[in-house]
Amino acid sequence: MNGYMGRMLWVDLTAGTIEPMPLDGELREKYVGGYGIGARILVDKIPAGADPLGPENVLGFITGPYTATDAVVGSRYVVVGKSPLTGGWGDANSGGYFGPALKQGGVDAVFFTGISEKPVYLLVEEGEAKLCDASGLWGMSVSATEDRLKEDLGKDARAAVIGPAGEKLSRIAAIMNDYGRAAGRSGLGAVMGSKRLKAIVARGKAKVPVADPERLKGLRSKASKQIKDGTGFSSFYTATGTAGYTVIGAESGDSPVKNWKGAAGVDYEYPKEFTYEAQEPHIEKRWGCYRCPIVCSRMVKVKDGFYAGAKGHIPEYETQSAYGSNVVNYDYRSVVKANEICNDQGLDTISAGATVAFAIECFEAGILTEKDTDGLKLDWGxxxxxxxxxxxxxxxxxxxxxxxxxPVLAAQKLGKGAEAFAIHAGGSPLPMHDPRFEPTLAVIYRTNASPGRHTQACQYLLAPNHPVKDMPMFGQGTDVQEGRGKYIRVATAMAHIFNCVGTCLFAYLSLEMDMLIEQLSAITGKEWTFDELVETGERIENVRQAFNWKHGIRPMEVEISDRAIGVPPLKEGPTAGVTVDIEKLTAEYFEDMGWDVGTGRPSVERLKRLGIEELAPAFG
Ligand code: SF4
Incomplete structure (x- = not known):
């Protein structure tokens, strides 16, 4: 049981009951943690056709073996469930302090089913849990809820909460912790709202059992030194965090411009307010997640101007681009304000910014008017x-x-051609990395079990000492598209592993690969190899795909917006002329995965090799 508390909880909110669930050896070894374990449980538990906002959906909060240990970095938890945004597999993950508190509260995971009659929150401590009345919290913002919970339960209480957006079942709602860290994607905040679950609160001092604590301690020192020495991208994350990428993304063509129809440098010029130096006067202090030596985040407060006083966690690159280049906005201070609103109301900033860009273009085309917007004139910038x-x-x-x-459901209701302005894959608004800059993203966005995600296959996260030496680096030219797709299998598998162990992808990018694997071995007592981890990650992706097939979603039938793949290509800017050969890249990826190139159905042989042949019927 090393690396785990060995205890999961199953909460039936309709019945008001809480039952322990076994975390058996097979689940731990075959699926590691996080959404690996979550997918294997939910593929059986959620019936085909279940309404994502109905009682049959299951919402899980799951840690991993790294979480709350000496590992660098063990800060994260994931949330899983059927997504109300895509109708298929949904997951999201977040750092901060809630994940470690859940584990130190004595449980690895909590799953919720049913719908509570009245608003409730779950309090977890010492391996036990109870449902508490949350009627007084319902309607409160994220920060007010966290404040109240700390007042009532003590400062050591850590909470994952929804804001009014989740309560009102917005399909782009996030689950928040630490006043602004977000499990943002997949719309799972709405699932929490549908269950009338306002929060999960955890606290405790339980120690996570570790196979070789001395070895892990030694590895922590070495890992901290690697970060100090600037290994991988650690200097970048330490110096600026993702906020330092905004201008690079905007200039290179990686950031979408004007709802993906504009060109970098033409429709969106050098955004000087978004340089890290320009952001610095608003920074109040550095902020980092649980025992993280990278400390990539910052707390900001706008010092002057119309938005003076707007504050919170510094907008990450995704937010700065969603509310910057993609809506042609040069006002950095307004992005801090939009970020504050999203964080406090519990909205995913990527989806919210993408939805605003969609609405502006609808307004520009006359599909929306001031009558619809309560007199608000929408325009770029x-x-x-x-x-x-x-x-x-x-x-x-x-x-x-x-x-x-x-944007996708909104476009369907609006009609009149609005569908072309909803830039998405499978219903999920796209993140702020453009496949016309890195073509493999098109395949990842369309065919990953959780479509439209940039953290599910990180071919750009090439940890030093990565054994696959010839894997093309993110954004290294679009001229040769052939031969790149085959690397997506390894990239997907390793992203799944590091999402599932409870670490941060920025740590993955900042440490040597051996270090990441050795830490997992020291924690669990099993000597993992790179190849075993790739196989485990591949198994996790196949289980997530089995979930989608069961719920009627086939990877080849998932739609991706034409603009995102260069149909038609841009005429100007750094990605001018690029059209992604998505069919060729997809075929290469599917062949490498052992999936049928025409349908994406895994071969029975591959499922057998991965030890999940029992899931073959799910694929029809
Ligand atoms: S690198 Fe940043 S996001 Fe990742 S754990 Fe550290 S502080 Fe948190």
Missing amino acids: AHQSIVKLTEMIAERRAIGDLLAEG
């Missing part, structure tokens, strides 16, 4: 209306009510 519209989405006010469904 009109930062005050961008901020206002974000508030309206969170409150579901006027057009915000429709937009809270996310």
Whole structure:
């Protein structure tokens, strides 16, 4: 049981019951933790056709073997469930302090089913849990909820909560912790809201059993030294965090511009307010997750201007681009304000920014008018209306009510050609990395079990000493598209592993690969190899795909917006002329995965090799 508390809880919110669940050896060894374990459980537990916002959906909060140990870094937890945004597999993950608190509270994972009659929160401590009345918290913002829980239960209480957006079932709602860290994607905040579950609160001092504590301690020292020495991308994360990437992304063509129809340097020029130096005057202090030596985040407060006083965690690159280049906004301070609103109301900033960009383009095309927007004039770069519209989405006010469904459903209801302005894969608004800059992203966005995600296959996260030496680096030219797709299997598998062990992908990028594997071995007592981890990650992806097949989603039938793959190609800018050969890249990936090139169905032989042949019937 090393690396785990050995205890999971099954909470039936309809019945108000809490039952322990075994975390058996097979689950631990074959699926490691996080959404690996979550997918294997939910593929059986959620019936085909279940309404994501109905009682049959299951919402799980799961840690991994790294979480709350001496490992660098063991800060994360994941949330899993059927996504109300895509209708298929959903997961999201977050750092901060909640994941470690859950594990130190004595449990590895909690799963919720059913719907509570009245608002509740779950309190976890010393391996036990109880449901508590949350009627007084319902309607409160994220920060007010966290404040109140700390007042009532003590400062050591750590909570994962929803804000009003999740309560109002916005399909782009996030689950928040630590006043602004987000399990943002997949719309799982709405699932939590549908269950009338306002929060999970955890606290405790339980020690996670570790196979070789001395070895892990030694590895922690070595890992901290690697970070100090600037291994991998650690200097970048330490110096600026992702906030330091915004201008690089905007200039290179990686960041989408003007709802993905514009060109970098043409429709969005050098955003000087977004350089890290320009952001620095607003930074109040550094902020890091649980025992992380990288400390990539910052706390900011806008010092002057119209948005003076706006504050919170520094907007990450994704937020800065979603509310910057993609809506042609040059006002950094307004991005801090939009970020504050999203974090406090519990909205995913990627999806919220993408939805605002969609609405602006609908307004430009006359599909939306001031009658729909309560008099608000929407336009590219009109930062005050961008901020206002974000508030309206969170409150579901006027057009915000429709937009809270996310751009794809909103477009379906609006019609008149609005569908072309909803830039997505499989219903999930795309993150701020453009396949016209890195073509393999198109395959990842379309065919991953959780579509439209940039953290599910990180071919750009090449840890030093990565054994696959010839894997092309992220963004290394689009001229040769052939021969790149085959690397997505390894990239997907390793991203799954590091998401599932409970570490941070920035640590993956900042440490030598041997270090990451050795830490897992020291924790669990099993000597892992790179190849075993790739096989485990591949197994996890196949189980997530089995979930989707069961719920009627086939990877080849998932739609990705034309603009994102260069149909038609841009005429100007650094990615001018690029059209992604998505079919060729997909075929290469599927062949490497042992999936049928026409349908994406895994071969029975491959399922057998991965030890999951029992899931063959799920693939039809
Ligand atoms: S690198 Fe940043 S996001 Fe990752 S654990 Fe450290 S502080 Fe948190």
